[in-house]
Amino acid sequence: MTLGYDLSDQHAQLRETVRAFAEGQLAPVAEELDREGRFPAELVQAAAELGLLGIPLPESAGGSGFDTVAYAIAIEELARVDSSFAITVAAHTSLGTMPIHLFGSEQQKARWLDDLASGRGLGAFGLTEVGAGSDAGATRTTARLDGGEWVIDGSKMFITNAGTPLSKLVTITARTGPDEVSNIVVENGTAGYDQSQPLKKMGWRSSDTRELTFTGCRVPEQNLLGPRGEGFRQFLEILDGGRISVAALGLGMAQGAFEMGLSYAKQREQFGRPIGSFQAIQFKLADIATEVEAARNLVYKAAWLKDQGRAFAQQAAIAKLYTGELARRACNESLQIHGGYGFMDEYPISRFYRDAKVLEIGEGTNEVQRLVIARGLGL
Amino acid sequence: MNIAVCVKEVPSATSAKRLDPSTYRLDRSGDSELNPFDVHGLEEAIKLREAGHEVEEIVAVCMGRENAQRPLQKALALGADRVVLLTDPALAGSDISGTAYALATVLEKQNADLVILGQQASDADCYVMAAAVADHLRRPLVTQVASLSLEGGTLRAKRQTEHGYDVIEATLPAVISVSDAINTPRLPSIKAIMGAKKKPTDQVSAADAGIDPSRVGEGGAKSVVRSVSPPPAKQEGRRIEDTGGDSAGAIVEFLAERGVI
Ligand SMILES: Cc1cc2nc3c(=O)[nH]c(=O)nc-3n(C[C@H](O)[C@H](O)[C@H](O)COP(=O)(O)OP(=O)(O)OC[C@H]3O[C@@H](n4cnc5c(N)ncnc54)[C@H](O)[C@@H]3O)c2cc1C
Numbered sequence: 191m192t193l194g195y196d197l198s199d200q201h202a203q204l205r206e207t208v209r210a211f212a213e214g215q216l217a218p219v220a221e222e223l224d225r226e227g228r229f230p231a232e233l234v235q236a237a238a239e240l241g242l243l244g245i246p247l248p249e250s251a252g253g254s255g256f257d258t259v260a261y262a263i264a265i266e267e268l269a270r271v272d273s274s275f276a277i278t279v280a281a282h283t284s285l286g287t288m289p290i291h292l293f294g295s296e297q298q299k300a301r302w303l304d305d306l307a308s309g310r311g312l313g314a315f316g317l318t319e320v321g322a323g324s325d326a327g328a329t330r331t332t333a334r335l336d337g338g339e340w341v342i343d344g345s346k347m348f349i350t351n352a353g354t355p356l357s358k359l360v361t362i363t364a365r366t367g368p369d370e371v372s373n374i375v376v377e378n379g380t381a382g383y384d385q386s387q388p389l390k391k392m393g394w395r396s397s398d399t400r401e402l403t404f405t406g407c408r409v410p411e412q413n414l415l416g417p418r419g420e421g422f423r424q425f426l427e428i429l430d431g432g433r434i435s436v437a438a439l440g441l442g443m444a445q446g447a448f449e450m451g452l453s454y455a456k457q458r459e460q461f462g463r464p465i466g467s468f469q470a471i472q473f474k475l476a477d478i479a480t481e482v483e484a485a486r487n488l489v490y491k492a493a494w495l496k497d498q499g500r501a502f503a504q505q506a507a508i509a510k511l512y513t514g515e516l517a518r519r520a521c522n523e524s525l526q527i528h529g530g531y532g533f534m535d536e537y538p539i540s541r542f543y544r545d546a547k548v549l550e551i552g553e554g555t556n557e558v559q560r561l562v563i564a565r566g567l568g569l
Numbered sequence: 570m571n572i573a574v575c576v577k578e579v580p581s582a583t584s585a586k587r588l589d590p591s592t593y594r595l596d597r598s599g600d601s602e603l604n605p606f607d608v609h610g611l612e613e614a615i616k617l618r619e620a621g622h623e624v625e626e627i628v629a630v631c632m633g634r635e636n637a638q639r640p641l642q643k644a645l646a647l648g649a650d651r652v653v654l655l656t657d658p659a660l661a662g663s664d665i666s667g668t669a670y671a672l673a674t675v676l677e678k679q680n681a682d683l684v685i686l687g688q689q690a691s692d693a694d695c696y697v698m699a700a701a702v703a704d705h706l707r708r709p710l711v712t713q714v715a716s717l718s719l720e721g722g723t724l725r726a727k728r729q730t731e732h733g734y735d736v737i738e739a740t741l742p743a744v745i746s747v748s749d750a751i752n753t754p755r756l757p758s759i760k761a762i763m764g765a766k767k768k769p770t771d772q773v774s775a776a777d778a779g780i781d782p783s784r785v786g787e788g789g790a791k792s793v794v795r796s797v798s799p800p801p802a803k804q805e806g807r808r809i810e811d812t813g814g815d816s817a818g819a820i821v822e823f824l825a826e827r828g829v830i
Contacts, residue, residue: 199642200762206643207756241759254759 238309269442286313311358440513606687
């Protein structure tokens with residue numbers, strides 16, 4: 191008898207803290223940040239003080255020393271209010287910090303990990319290139335050794351968190367030889383490493399997304415992460431873990447969209463009664479409620495498997511696929527319940543609707559997710 | 570100095586409050602939380618420590634159910650160093666007088682120079698627990714404190730009244746109850762939430778605490794609930810529309826009719 195659905199007191203309290211932060215500090219400014227496309231550095235720092243930027247990292251590394259379930263709950267709660275902020279935290283933790291934590295040498299950890307896990311600096315992960323999206327192994331960026339330094343040339347596309355005032359470093363994949371991909375850390379401020387202006391986006395507008403260019407960019411040979419040639423295996427492992435947080439993000443968005451739809455349905459009257467009394471509206475909400483419940487179980491289970499040290503990649507891919515599609519469906523239905531008001535900027539559901547689409551693309555498209563799941567099935 | 574903060578487990582704000590029709594007691598089976606007013610008490614204790622007063626220990630004292638763990642973990646995460654949970658089936662059904670006696674008996678053993686309570690608990694809203702506890706402890710009392718400072722062995726408290734503020738000084742050891750205007754409680758950080766697990770929680774029974782069983786529980790209660798009934802339905806409001814600057818007069822008339830002004 192070990193199956194249990196109760197959260198521990200600590201998990202419940204973490205949810206309470208993150209919810210209070212999200213509702214108290216994010217909700218009042220989310221619309222403005224979205225409209226202005228402004229990255230909220232001050233709120234990221236406030237979240238760092240609460241320990242939200244290093245939840246699953248050990249305390250000895252500067253993190254909060256909690257687990258993946260806690261991390262998933264936190265991302266869920268942030269995304270319930272503002273998914274731009276949630277992706278800032280998720281990309282920093284899963285993509286920016288984890289490579290150093292998992293593959294860094296003692297010296298590399300001593301140099302970077304504390305700043306990242308405590309949230310004093312933000313980390314980014316640069317995998318995608320113009321010619322290497324779903325086919326992430328097709329990296330063209332090169333790094334060659336010259337006098338004890340890597341000389342990096344190439345570019346990266348759509349990279350989160352690389353150009354904010356808090357950005358500290360990016361881990362990039364680069365070709366270090368024929369048929370050889372390695373991960374190399376490049377600190378912000380290194381000569382030859384440039385970030386474009388923030389890209390203009392349909393959603394996630396207050397998260398930082400840029401194109402990065404490397405022109406004769408020189409970093410110490412010691413910035414190589416793990417053994418040379420391990421880059422491909424390393425980024426697959428990073429993406430496996432990252433999927434749990436993106437899945438939690440989809441769950442949070444669906445939950446938020448659901449709550450907005452439910453309260454609107456109770457309060458909006460047409461034909462002399464609340465629209466929630468019409469079966470057509472009731473069924474929409476009943477469907478979303480059902481799917482949100484299923485999604486939460488998928489996400490928490492993936493996180494739990496990881497915390498137990500078990501194989502979790504398949505469950506994480508399933509959760510990521512399901513929640514990404516659910517977030518879009520839920521936001522669409524919730525907006526529909528809001529009618530014309532939902533199309534207006536004042537109603538957060540319009541922002542949710544725009545934000546949700548990216549969950550079917552980022553960190554592995556729906557199609558790629560199905561490929562991963564099918565591979566897990568032995569096909 | 571030592572500070573004791575009384576904390577109570579209450580039904581969470583989102584759960585519906587219901588009286589059990591057979592016992593007339595509050596149904597506590599739903600989700601619970603730490604009484605929000607007590608959070609202000611804890612915050613004030615931490616602020617005293619942060620302001621440089623030598624606060625050796627902040628102990629949170631709770632009388633409640635054995636499974637009040639979640640609210641108590643929160644008290645620890647918010648900054649209490651230790652928790653004492655007084656729990657005993659014999660205490661169930663205690664009224665204000667019995668509860669105050671029981672709390673005071675536990676508080677006496679804590680060596681607290683300052684005892685802080687929230688001005689009310691969000692379930693019973695009785696507002697008098699601090700006074701009853703202070704009476705048992707035979708200590709000076711200031712209620713509904715909206716601002717607090719300490720100097721030497723004296724506390725200086727500003728309390729809100731209907732007509733302004735009273736500023737009251739009292740010598741320690743003393744008891745105060747704080748209003749929710751006194752501070753804005755911080756959120757516990759995740760490290761603090763994790764750290765709470767490592768802090769001590771002492772669970773004591775009525776006998777451990779030296780409580781006279783005849784003075785607590787339903788048997789020891791001095792008040793008896795004979796019946797309960799729902800509050801009268803709200804009267805229909807009157808809508809006063811402004812049709813050319815006459816609304817102020819209409820409102821005055823409405824209020825005067827009811828003897829409010
Ligand atoms: C806001 C945002 C933030 C991002 N942040 C980061 C980041 O921090 N770091 C990073 O490295 N990347 C980041 N990305 C990049 C993201 O991971 C890629 O966009 C994604 O992997 C898809 O790559 P692509 O855009 O090149 O699409 P493509 O790979 O060109 O895909 C186009 C279409 O073809 C389909 N397709 C491709 N291959 C197959 C196949 N074999 N079978 C079936 N269908 C296929 C895809 O599913 C998709 O529908 C971000 C993207 C966005 C939009």
